[in-house]
Amino acid sequence: MASAGFTKMAAAGIKLHPSCRTRQERFGLLFYDCKGPRLLFAATGTLLPADYFGTVRRRDEFPAGTSESEKKALQKFVTQLLEKGFLHEQ
Amino acid sequence: MSNKYVEMGMRSPVNLTWEVTQACNLRCSHCLSSSGDPAKNELSTAEALDLVEQLHTAGVFQVNFGGGEPFIRPDFEQILAACHKHGIMTCISTNGTLITPELVSRLASNRLVAIQVSLDGAKRETCDAVRGAGVYDAAIKAVKLLAATSIPASINTVLTTHNADEIPAMHELARSLGVSLRVSRFRPSGRGADNWESLRPTPEQLISFSDWLAKSGDVRTGDSFFSLTTQERQGLGLNLCGAAKLTCCVNPTGHMYPCAFLQSDRFEAGDLRASSFQEIWDTSKIYASFRNLRIHSCEECTRFDQCHGGCPAVAWHLKNDINGGDPECLERCVTSIADNRLAEAA
Numbered sequence: 203m204a205s206a207g208f209t210k211m212a213a214a215g216i217k218l219h220p221s222c223r224t225r226q227e228r229f230g231l232l233f234y235d236c237k238g239p240r241l242l243f244a245a246t247g248t249l250l251p252a253d254y255f256g257t258v259r260r261r262d263e264f265p266a267g268t269s270e271s272e273k274k275a276l277q278k279f280v281t282q283l284l285e286k287g288f289l290h291e292q
Numbered sequence: 293m294s295n296k297y298v299e300m301g302m303r304s305p306v307n308l309t310w311e312v313t314q315a316c317n318l319r320c321s322h323c324l325s326s327s328g329d330p331a332k333n334e335l336s337t338a339e340a341l342d343l344v345e346q347l348h349t350a351g352v353f354q355v356n357f358g359g360g361e362p363f364i365r366p367d368f369e370q371i372l373a374a375c376h377k378h379g380i381m382t383c384i385s386t387n388g389t390l391i392t393p394e395l396v397s398r399l400a401s402n403r404l405v406a407i408q409v410s411l412d413g414a415k416r417e418t419c420d421a422v423r424g425a426g427v428y429d430a431a432i433k434a435v436k437l438l439a440a441t442s443i444p445a446s447i448n449t450v451l452t453t454h455n456a457d458e459i460p461a462m463h464e465l466a467r468s469l470g471v472s473l474r475v476s477r478f479r480p481s482g483r484g485a486d487n488w489e490s491l492r493p494t495p496e497q498l499i500s501f502s503d504w505l506a507k508s509g510d511v512r513t514g515d516s517f518f519s520l521t522t523q524e525r526q527g528l529g530l531n532l533c534g535a536a537k538l539t540c541c542v543n544p545t546g547h548m549y550p551c552a553f554l555q556s557d558r559f560e561a562g563d564l565r566a567s568s569f570q571e572i573w574d575t576s577k578i579y580a581s582f583r584n585l586r587i588h589s590c591e592e593c594t595r596f597d598q599c600h601g602g603c604p605a606v607a608w609h610l611k612n613d614i615n616g617g618d619p620e621c622l623e624r625c626v627t628s629i630a631d632n633r634l635a636e637a638a
């Protein structure tokens with residue numbers, strides 16, 4: 203709970219965590235967290251470019267041309283990446 | 293761990309071990325690479341920097357530097373800087389004896405570096421028996437210097453029969469110094485092969501370490517402890533050998549191998565002076581054989597999904613057979629203890 207006098211700042215967006223890296227593989231994106239080290243294999247195909255989360259993005263922001271059903275799947279995926287610490291809120 | 297994706301083949305390793313020199317100021321009795329004098333014809337500065345460019349192009353995320361003692365190389369900080377310029381993360385495995393306040397403050401200016409200092413016992417005499425007189429004190433001094441900075445630092449311990457009982461105390465020691473503990477598996481390669489019988493942990497020690505590890509989630513392990521990993525730690529690391537699939541090794545003269553523990557002519561994948569890094573990764577027959585390696589003799593084991601046959605390097609060094617399964621996996625430790633008890637009772 204926020205203490206009296208403070209309100210929680212709304213996060214401006216999401217970004218790749220500084221301890222993480224991504225690259226394109228045949229199946230989609232490979233995420234690497236050097237703390238661990240941990241890997242995450244994301245079967246995103248070519249939906250997201252490898253450097254997509256290198257800049258701050260809104261949670262519902264995806265490349266132009268992404269279909270509604272793809273957006274839904276990607277939103278779930280973003281939530282998972284945030285939970286697992288590969289992305290962080292800024 | 294998604295084996296399905298690993299089996300599809302990665303375009304390059306996610307991380308690799310680069311032994312930048314064979315030179316070392318110590319002569320540890322378990323040294324995997326028999327370090328001491330530099331190797332003849334080690335990669336020059338220009339060759340090393342060219343390799344960094346190739347690793348960047350290949351998309352390698354992290355380079356784990358070892359040796360020898362990496363800080364002996366006069367151009368080592370230059371090689372590090374080249375990696376960092378490209379955002380490649382680096383982890384340096386050092387014996388700690390060459391760490392000075394000046395070096396630490398230079399390294400601390402970069403957020404892409406992590407350092408592991410080797411220490412092989414909670415007690416001075418246990419550590420120095422393996423690493424040499426005075427090394428315990430020097431390593432502790434190095435850890436203290438690093439712990440005072442933002443550099444992620446850890447103590448790295450090779451589990452042997454002599455320090456197996458001190459591992460919980462090492463965990464405490466690491467905590468008290470403000471760093472983490474990482475435990476590596478002792479493998480019979482390099483000088484470790486010559487001293488295997490006197491240093492190898494007993495099956496009982498391996499099992500009790502495995503139990504302790506299950507309760508110590510913050511302790512990190514080297515890459516091949518998964519064959520000793522209990523259910524509790526599943527998901528904390530790999531559950532299969534990553535050699536030639538997710539990782540590989542470059543030696544001081546630019547020869548490539550599946551992993552640091554398989555550095556012999558039999559396992560040479562290529563020479564960076566003759567072919568490019570990517571070419572070797574993509575076309576080496578040795579790498580292809582590791583990617584296709586299936587330990588059929590382990591498939592009936594109840595733990596197969598947890599370890600997939602364990603560490604081929606240990607299998608090779610102990611049985612001369614990479615297809616035979618890890619001779620010191622949890623299952624085989626349990627069986628060997630039971631066999632011994634039966635033999636004693638008979």
Ligand code: SF4
Nearest residue numbers: 316318320323360387
């Ligand atoms: S184990 Fe490390 S410190 Fe010891 S001799 Fe080998 S390279 Fe040197």
Ligand code: SF4
Nearest residue numbers: 516533535551603605
């Ligand atoms: S051979 Fe053993 S040490 Fe080498 S990567 Fe495989 S499991 Fe790890």
